[in-house]
Amino acid sequence: MAAIDRQTVDHTDLHRLWKAIAIGIGLAVVVMAPALMAAVGILAVVLLCGRMLYRGGDRFIPNLYARDTRSYDKAYGAFIRQSLASLRTKKIAGHTLLWEASRLPAPPVDGAPELVLDLGVWIGWSTRLAAEASGRKVYGFDTFTGLVEDWQIDDQTLIKQGTFSISEPFARQFIRDTGVSLDGGVPTALGRDVEFIQGSTYDTLEPFLTERPGAAIRLFHMDLDTYESCLHALETCKDRFVEGSILVFDEYLVTNGEMRAFYEFQERYGLEWKYRAWGLEIMEMNVHMVASPVKRLWYAFDWISRYWLRGDGRYVWQVLDKRFWRFWLGAPIGDIIFMLGAAGQRKSVSIEITGLGGLQRSRSQPA
Numbered sequence: 001m002a003a004i005d006r007q008t009v010d011h012t013d014l015h016r017l018w019k020a021i022a023i024g025i026g027l028a029v030v031v032m033a034p035a036l037m038a039a040v041g042i043l044a045v046v047l048l049c050g051r052m053l054y055r056g057g058d059r060f061i062p063n064l065y066a067r068d069t070r071s072y073d074k075a076y077g078a079f080i081r082q083s084l085a086s087l088r089t090k091k092i093a094g095h096t097l098l099w100e101a102s103r104l105p106a107p108p109v110d111g112a113p114e115l116v117l118d119l120g121v122w123i124g125w126s127t128r129l130a131a132e133a134s135g136r137k138v139y140g141f142d143t144f145t146g147l148v149e150d151w152q153i154d155d156q157t158l159i160k161q162g163t164f165s166i167s168e169p170f171a172r173q174f175i176r177d178t179g180v181s182l183d184g185g186v187p188t189a190l191g192r193d194v195e196f197i198q199g200s201t202y203d204t205l206e207p208f209l210t211e212r213p214g215a216a217i218r219l220f221h222m223d224l225d226t227y228e229s230c231l232h233a234l235e236t237c238k239d240r241f242v243e244g245s246i247l248v249f250d251e252y253l254v255t256n257g258e259m260r261a262f263y264e265f266q267e268r269y270g271l272e273w274k275y276r277a278w279g280l281e282i283m284e285m286n287v288h289m290v291a292s293p294v295k296r297l298w299y300a301f302d303w304i305s306r307y308w309l310r311g312d313g314r315y316v317w318q319v320l321d322k323r324f325w326r327f328w329l330g331a332p333i334g335d336i337i338f339m340l341g342a343a344g345q346r347k348s349v350s351i352e353i354t355g356l357g358g359l360q361r362s363r364s365q366p367a
């Protein structure tokens, strides 16, 4: 198999640009404004003292610092705590999906076919880039008319059903600027080894698998966002998971969404598994696909400023928001550095199935 250039595969220029800006701001404070530096120093000392007194450190999820995880039942609360302890040892700088796709072994020459599934593709770049990174055919599933149910992100934002339709102005702009073309309302492959399957996964996933009997799922990328769609997809695919299957969840750190769905799924079947990586979700890499270098730079600056000034990154500086205090007083120093290093979400996690547990038994039982 041809060697893959991981730098190219990861598409993290936007985050490198942000790091350069952040270092520049830091240097400007040090060199240009001693008074400002003194103020930052005093603030740092106050925060350090506050950190010693603060008791809520492990109760909030990095990136969201939203709902107190003690509001969940004991078993799920323990799962969240163990998950975070494990994930903190698995941080990666790049996009979890592309990191995993570029590490897949070559497909078997003979023997049963293996599937790479991208669930929730929007304008299709996650699918195309996963195909490039893995050297395998990738099947992408989407309604192309947006979410099929409302998506409540913890106790934060409600994203309405129908959001992420590719006919929205935001999507049309990205379609134009990243050179995507549509055929009958479905994005085209643009020369990559991909196939897009249009429709709700509630209707399309099962017939798709029935048409490919015996094919194991090698890589399962979940970006359908909602708890309901995620759990349905896991259940529908359950008999195709094998030891070594990799599951990437784009929004794993949403505790009432993908994490909850996976928690219930693995409990139900006594699945054995381990965490592999915690990195960037895939959405920002759409910026890297903007064809014109000048526009790309503009998009990158726009994205960075939106994220820090108006987006989820506001918890870093909005003192009146509880999340500010949870982050600066409670987050482990390693998390603070990790979070500040990206102008976008770090919610994506990968998991490897290491033992099938009850899924093995359900497979061996006659239908």
Ligand SMILES: C[S@@+](CC[C@H](N)C(=O)[O-])C[C@H]1O[C@@H](n2cnc3c(N)ncnc32)[C@H](O)[C@@H]1O
Pocket (backbone or CB within 6 Å): 119, 120, 121, 122, 123, 124, 125, 126, 127, 141, 142, 143, 144, 145, 146, 147, 148, 149, 163, 164, 165, 199, 200, 201, 202, 223, 224, 225, 226, 229, 282, 283, 286
């Ligand atoms: C966040 S977007 C995916 C982003 C994409 N992976 C990317 O890299 O740009 C979520 C997508 O999931 C789709 N979706 C959500 N629930 C679905 C379902 N049950 N069946 C099919 N598509 C669904 C939406 O239409 C939307 O395009």
